[in-house]
Amino acid sequence: MTDATPALLHDLTGGDPIVILAPHPDDESLGCGGLIAACRASGIAVHVISMTDGAASHPNSVQWGNGRLAAQRRAEMVDALACLGCTAQDVTFLGHPDAKLASVDPQLVCDQVAAVCDRLGAKTLFAASSQDPHCDHEATAAVAETVAASRPGTQLWFYPVWSRWHNRDHLSAHGPGTPRVFDTRAWAAAKHRAIDAHASQLGRIVKDDPSGFAMDPDFVRFFTIEPEIYFEGTPCRPK
Numbered sequence: 001m002t003d004a005t006p007a008l009l010h011d012l013t014g015g016d017p018i019v020i021l022a023p024h025p026d027d028e029s030l031g032c033g034g035l036i037a038a039c040r041a042s043g044i045a046v047h048v049i050s051m052t053d054g055a056a057s058h059p060n061s062v063q064w065g066n067g068r069l070a071a072q073r074r075a076e077m078v079d080a081l082a083c084l085g086c087t088a089q090d091v092t093f094l095g096h097p098d099a100k101l102a103s104v105d106p107q108l109v110c111d112q113v114a115a116v117c118d119r120l121g122a123k124t125l126f127a128a129s130s131q132d133p134h135c136d137h138e139a140t141a142a143v144a145e146t147v148a149a150s151r152p153g154t155q156l157w158f159y160p161v162w163s164r165w166h167n168r169d170h171l172s173a174h175g176p177g178t179p180r181v182f183d184t185r186a187w188a189a190a191k192h193r194a195i196d197a198h199a200s201q202l203g204r205i206v207k208d209d210p211s212g213f214a215m216d217p218d219f220v221r222f223f224t225i226e227p228e229i230y231f232e233g234t235p236c237r238p239k
């Protein structure tokens with residue numbers, strides 16, 4: 001953490017409403033939970049967009065088919081955001097297929113995100129990092145870049161999740177530009193409750209797919225206690 005530049009809440013948000021793009025329900029809590037809690041405590045509006053339905057975490061479960069698991073994950077995300085000071089009105093579920101966001105018409109997805117930004121008057125957009133080695137995270141980052149390019153004056157920030165976990169010692173590897181570090185110690189308890197609300201991703205809900213996804217306890221601990229990292233993005237139109 002020593003070679004990163006600290007960021008205050010105002011540096012990241014400008015004090016105006018923000019929109020956060022989460023590829024899956026849980027990315028918002030892991031990558032931005034402290035920022036969300038800090039915003040709400042300061043009266044800054046936050047709206048989170050869940051890009052996919054998250055239904056691919058337990059593909060072999062018979063008891064938890066896609067529809068049931070997607071509903072569970074929506075409920076978990078609402079609970080998680082409540083821990084951070086948001087209400088159910090502060091989240092939009094686009095419901096695109098998990099692990100297949102890149103197969104959805106990008107113009108449709110960009111229009112959906114832009115509509116939320118318009119409604120909120122948001123000038124700052126946060127998205128999962130394109131450096132995260134997951135196709136939905138990469139697709140989400142591309143959508144954010146396109147939406148920001150279409151809205152002059154939009155500030156774009158990327159938050160790393162998987163790239164940070166896989167490469168904890170090298171901040172510069174998580175994204176272009178200088179990493180900005182946001183101190184989340186005041187929000188660690190709220191952030192822990194938010195991550196914990198994603199019970200299906202912690203091995204507590206789906207019992208008939210042992211090969212399904214479950215967060216490692218060390219992963220939970222890391223994202224609970226470490227400060228958050230944001231990289232300034234550059235708005236750009238699709239190639």
Ligand SMILES: [Zn+2]
Nearest residue numbers: 023024027137
């Ligand atoms: Zn994700």
